[in-house]
Structure formats: C-alpha cells, structure tokens
Amino acid sequence: MSTLEEQIDINAPARQAWECLHSVKSYPEFVDGVRAARQEGTSRAHLDLDAGGKARVVDAEISDRGRDQLMMWRTTKGAELEGTFTLLPIDEQHTRLQARLTYDPAKVNESFGGPKGFAQSDAIAGMVRHDLEQFKALVEREA
Numbered sequence: 001m002s003t004l005e006e007q008i009d010i011n012a013p014a015r016q017a018w019e020c021l022h023s024v025k026s027y028p029e030f031v032d033g034v035r036a037a038r039q040e041g042t043s044r045a046h047l048d049l050d051a052g053g054k055a056r057v058v059d060a061e062i063s064d065r066g067r068d069q070l071m072m073w074r075t076t077k078g079a080e081l082e083g084t085f086t087l088l089p090i091d092e093q094h095t096r097l098q099a100r101l102t103y104d105p106a107k108v109n110e111s112f113g114g115p116k117g118f119a120q121s122d123a124i125a126g127m128v129r130h131d132l133e134q135f136k137a138l139v140e141r142e143a
C-alpha cells in the first residue's frame with residue numbers, strides 16, 4: 001500500500017469548507033474525472049467517472065469523526081482506495097484541509113491505467129494537489 005498526504009490552506013471558515021466537502025453533488029466541480037455524483041443514504045456516495053477515456057463507477061462509504069473536522073472514506077466498488085480529510089481551523093476565517101489517501105498502486109493501475117512506479121506516484125500526487133486547489137477555489141467563491 002502507498003500513502004499520499006497533501007494539504008492546502010483555504011480562505012474560508014472551517015464550517016463552510018465542511019459543508020462543501022459533504023455536498024457529494026458538488027464533487028464534479030472539484031474532483032477531476034467525476035462526471036456525476038450522488039448521495040445514497042446518509043453514509044454512501046456513488047460516483048460516475050471518466051478515467052482515461054473509460055467510464056468507471058465508484059461507490060464509497062463515508063463516516064465522520066471529530067465534530068465537523070474529520071471525514072473518513074473508503075471505496076466499496078471500483079478501485080480500492082481509502083482516505084481522510086481533516087479540517088483544521090487556523091482562525092475564524094481560514095482553514096487548513098489535510099488529505100490522506102491510501103491505495104494499492106497495482107490495483108489503481110488495473111482500474112484506471114496510466115503510468116507505473118514513481119511516475120504513477122507523481123501522477124496521483126499531481127491529481128490530488130489539483131483537486132485540492134479546485135476545492136479551495138470552490139469554497140472561496142462561496143465565501
């Protein structure tokens with residue numbers, strides 16, 4: 001298993017970032033490759049993806065901890081991935097989002113294709129960084 005950790009500071013209150021993070025329908029606005037997303041019940045999400053020109057489906061289980069500060073998730077259908085998003089208030093108007101992703105490189109390659117080895121790690125880190133930047137822009141637009 002490989003682990004990736006990234007963080008980004010957002011110019012918005014933690015509560016606002018939390019609400020955006022929990023709005024599954026907004027995922028296509030900040031997660032590249034997500035064509036459509038919908039909430040299923042209180043703790044599940046269904047994502048329709050475009051991965052390297054191929055349609056894919058991912059279902060995820062989501063759970064919260066830490067009073068609006070920690071979201072844990074893991075896929076239940078599709079590529080095997082799991083991770084956490086932690087929101088840390090810097091002050092009343094600024095928040096740090098820390099993302100942690102755990103994945104099996106071979107299974108990610110099998111599900112999505114693309115490079116292998118270090119090139120795959122760099123590609124995944126670049127995608128996560130880009131998604132965090134898009135998330136920041138979305139939250140700050142709504143501030």
